Amino acid sequence: MIDIAIIGGGPAGQAAARQTLGAGLSTTMIDEQARPGGQILRQPPAAFAVKGWMAGRLYRPLRRLLAQTEADIRLDWRGGTSVAGIERIEDHFRLTLSGAHGGTLLARRVLIAAGCYDMPVAMPGWTLPGVMSAGAVQTLLKSQQVVAGQPIVLLGSHPLLLVLATQLLDAGAEVAAVLMPQTYGRMARAVLPYLAGAIFTPGPLIAAGAAMARLRRAGVPMMMGARPIGFTGDGRLEAVDYAWRGQVQRIAAQAAAVSYGFLPQSDLPRQIGAAVRWARPAGGWETVCDGAMRSSIPGLYVAGETTGVAGADAAMAEGEIAGIAMALDAGVRPPSGMARAQARRARLQPFIDLLRAAADPGEVWPQATPETLLCRCEDISVAQVEATMAQLSPMADASAVKHRCRIGMGLCQGRSCEHALVRRIAAARGCDPDAVTPFRMRFPARPIPIDEIIG
Amino acid sequence: MSRIADGVTRPAPITVEIDGAMVPAHPGETLAAVMIAAGAYRMRDDRSGAPRGLLCNMGTCSECFVWIAMDGAWRRRRACLTLVSEGLCIATQEGQP
Structure with missing residues (x-):
């Protein structure tokens, strides 16, 4: 049993790890990529040499943190590994892993800092390769x-x-x-x-x-x-x-x-039942947390885009806060700096609000046609979804539509189509998307070979 | 070519097989990068037979599923997360070639 499992090797996870490792807590970091960095500093293969890689001034603090992370021999880094499942068992968590470091991992505390992904937007021809x-x-x-x-x-x-x-x-x-x-x-x-x-x-x-x-x-x-x-x-x-x-x-x-725009990765928080809310303006589900990044599940923390898409600087600040909170809650001598990190995070908010307002796709959403595929995994068109919704009560939630026409039942677990379905249900009902119950997120959160589970 | 040459040093190339064609690749590259660098944008077909390719390049969307020959069987893997190795055999349709 380890003290801390960090899901995601981006700026939030790295900043948290510095705090937990500094407090003497055993820390494991899991990421689907081979090397840490997250999407913002997605590193070239180790065997490559790239001159002036990500040399821009704005990336400097991120590069410094990444160098510190990679040099820290106390960190148990598990790259090339997906987290397929997360459960709470008594006073700890069990993670089901797949890939380079497959198997199960028991941890006293878990930080989900899984980042975000580009919002898939259905429009005619969007499934064409290229x-x-x-x-x-x-x-x-x-x-x-x-x-x-x-x-x-x-x-x-x-x-x-x-x-x-x-x-x-x-x-x-x-x-x-x-x-x-x-x-x-x-x-x-x-x-x-x-x-x-x-x-x-x-x-x-x-x-x-x-x-x-x-x-x-x-x-x-x-x-x-x-x-x-x-x-x-x-x-x-x-x-x-x-x-x-x-x-x-x-x-x-x-x-x-x-x-x-971007959607928070929300499958793991939702799988374990953490409280989420509709993210604005781009949509998707952000995990609710307190000022110390504690989710609604005791022992489960969230930081970075998981809590709402706000960029890498905010992710670094939130990761630091979460790391300090985990050390505090674990009862080890708390590292100082909580208030400073919280103030740093607060200072970023005006720019985050500005960027969200500038990027708001609300009024300029592209139009899908009836033939446009909404669910790319199960090949379900807009027309099929509309016909299914017409057969159901307006109060039917996302899962009811899923069970009737298979939208969201495919390999991506609805990550591509769910936000669009929730918006359609909300528009039909004339309600806020937050009032629509989304799909239930089930194990496995990533497509993993069946023999890895049955061993 | 779509590989950036300026300022980038890569390990000596290896060869992988994509739908029966021998394609150069560098150790450390993902299958998705190798296919796109080779102009092979189609990675699978959907139920209607329409071609599909890379969408998110971060393991989230599962659009880039390809078939890989492993231990005498064809296995499905996300091309964006799978690293190349010498002689790796990839098919965009099951059991082909």
Whole structure:
């Protein structure tokens, strides 16, 4: 039995581990990637040498933390490993692991710092090979040093696309266009209330301005108010369609990077029954916690995007808070710094609110057609889901629709489609998405070979 | 080629087999990266026979399931989380080639 199991090797998990290891608690960190870093610092393979990797100034604190984590021989690092199950047994937890370090792991306390993922947004042609999430394109670049395809079109409401565009240009890729559905005026109105507060964390704002200047110099069309319609191609992506000043335009592309926001990874907290609430504005379920990152389950802590998507700096602060709280609750001599970490986290909030308002896909959501697949695993279309919902009572929850038409029953456990179904049910009922009961999250949280379970 | 050459040093290439074609790869690369670098965007077919490819590249969506020959049997694995090894045999349809 170990003291602390940390699920997720990103900034939140690393910051927590520094605290728990410093307090003398045995700590194991589990991540699906081979090396720590999370998605924000998804590392190249150990056998690669990459000059000037993630050298930007904004990444400096993250790189420092990562170097400290990798140098800490007290940490039991278990990369290449998925957490398929989490249960509470009496006063401890049992994790079921799959992959490089498969088996079970018993821990007195667990921190879920599992990050977030790109919100999958159903639109015509979105299942064509070559249409990827912005995160996929970015991690191929950062980690594997591979350009996902070119020419590449970047589209969606999230300003992360600006960062990705400059990273692609740095890699020598041909960026055909950046299509953002909101107009400059709409974005300016959305962020205005938060500008004054965000001025205390100007780094990302300056970076966004520099990115736009870089795109202009490179001649990449940055089109605000260009509404993506869908994707076309014979067997793979060939072109992106979008509406621009009332006209449908088509632009050739071998790859597309889509970003309308991010959803917290919520399957493990929900599997064990921790309280969650609908995340705003992008949706999905964030795990509820107190000011010390304690979830509603005694001994279970959450930090980083699991508690609501807020970026890597907030994740570092929350991880530190969680680590201190775990040491406090374990009754070992508490490390100092709780109030300082909480103040650091609070200072970031205005910028987080600004970014959420700027990226809000609410009014600029792309339209699916009846044939568009909503559930990519079970191949369930919008028309099938609508027909099923029409047969059921308006009060039917997500699981009732799932049982009738198989939406969300596939390998991804609903991670791709559940948010869209919850929004549809809420719209049909005229209620808030938070009032809709989502799918029950079941073991295994990741697709694992059956012989690993039955041994 | 879509592998970034500037400033990147990779270990000497190995060879993997994708749908019967010999494809170069570097140790440490994921199957998904190798397939995309080779222009092989299609990783599986859905029930209607429509092609599917990489979506999230972080093990979350399960869109990139491919078949891998392991210990005399075909096993399904997420291409984005599976690292290449010399002679690895990958198929985008079960039991093919």
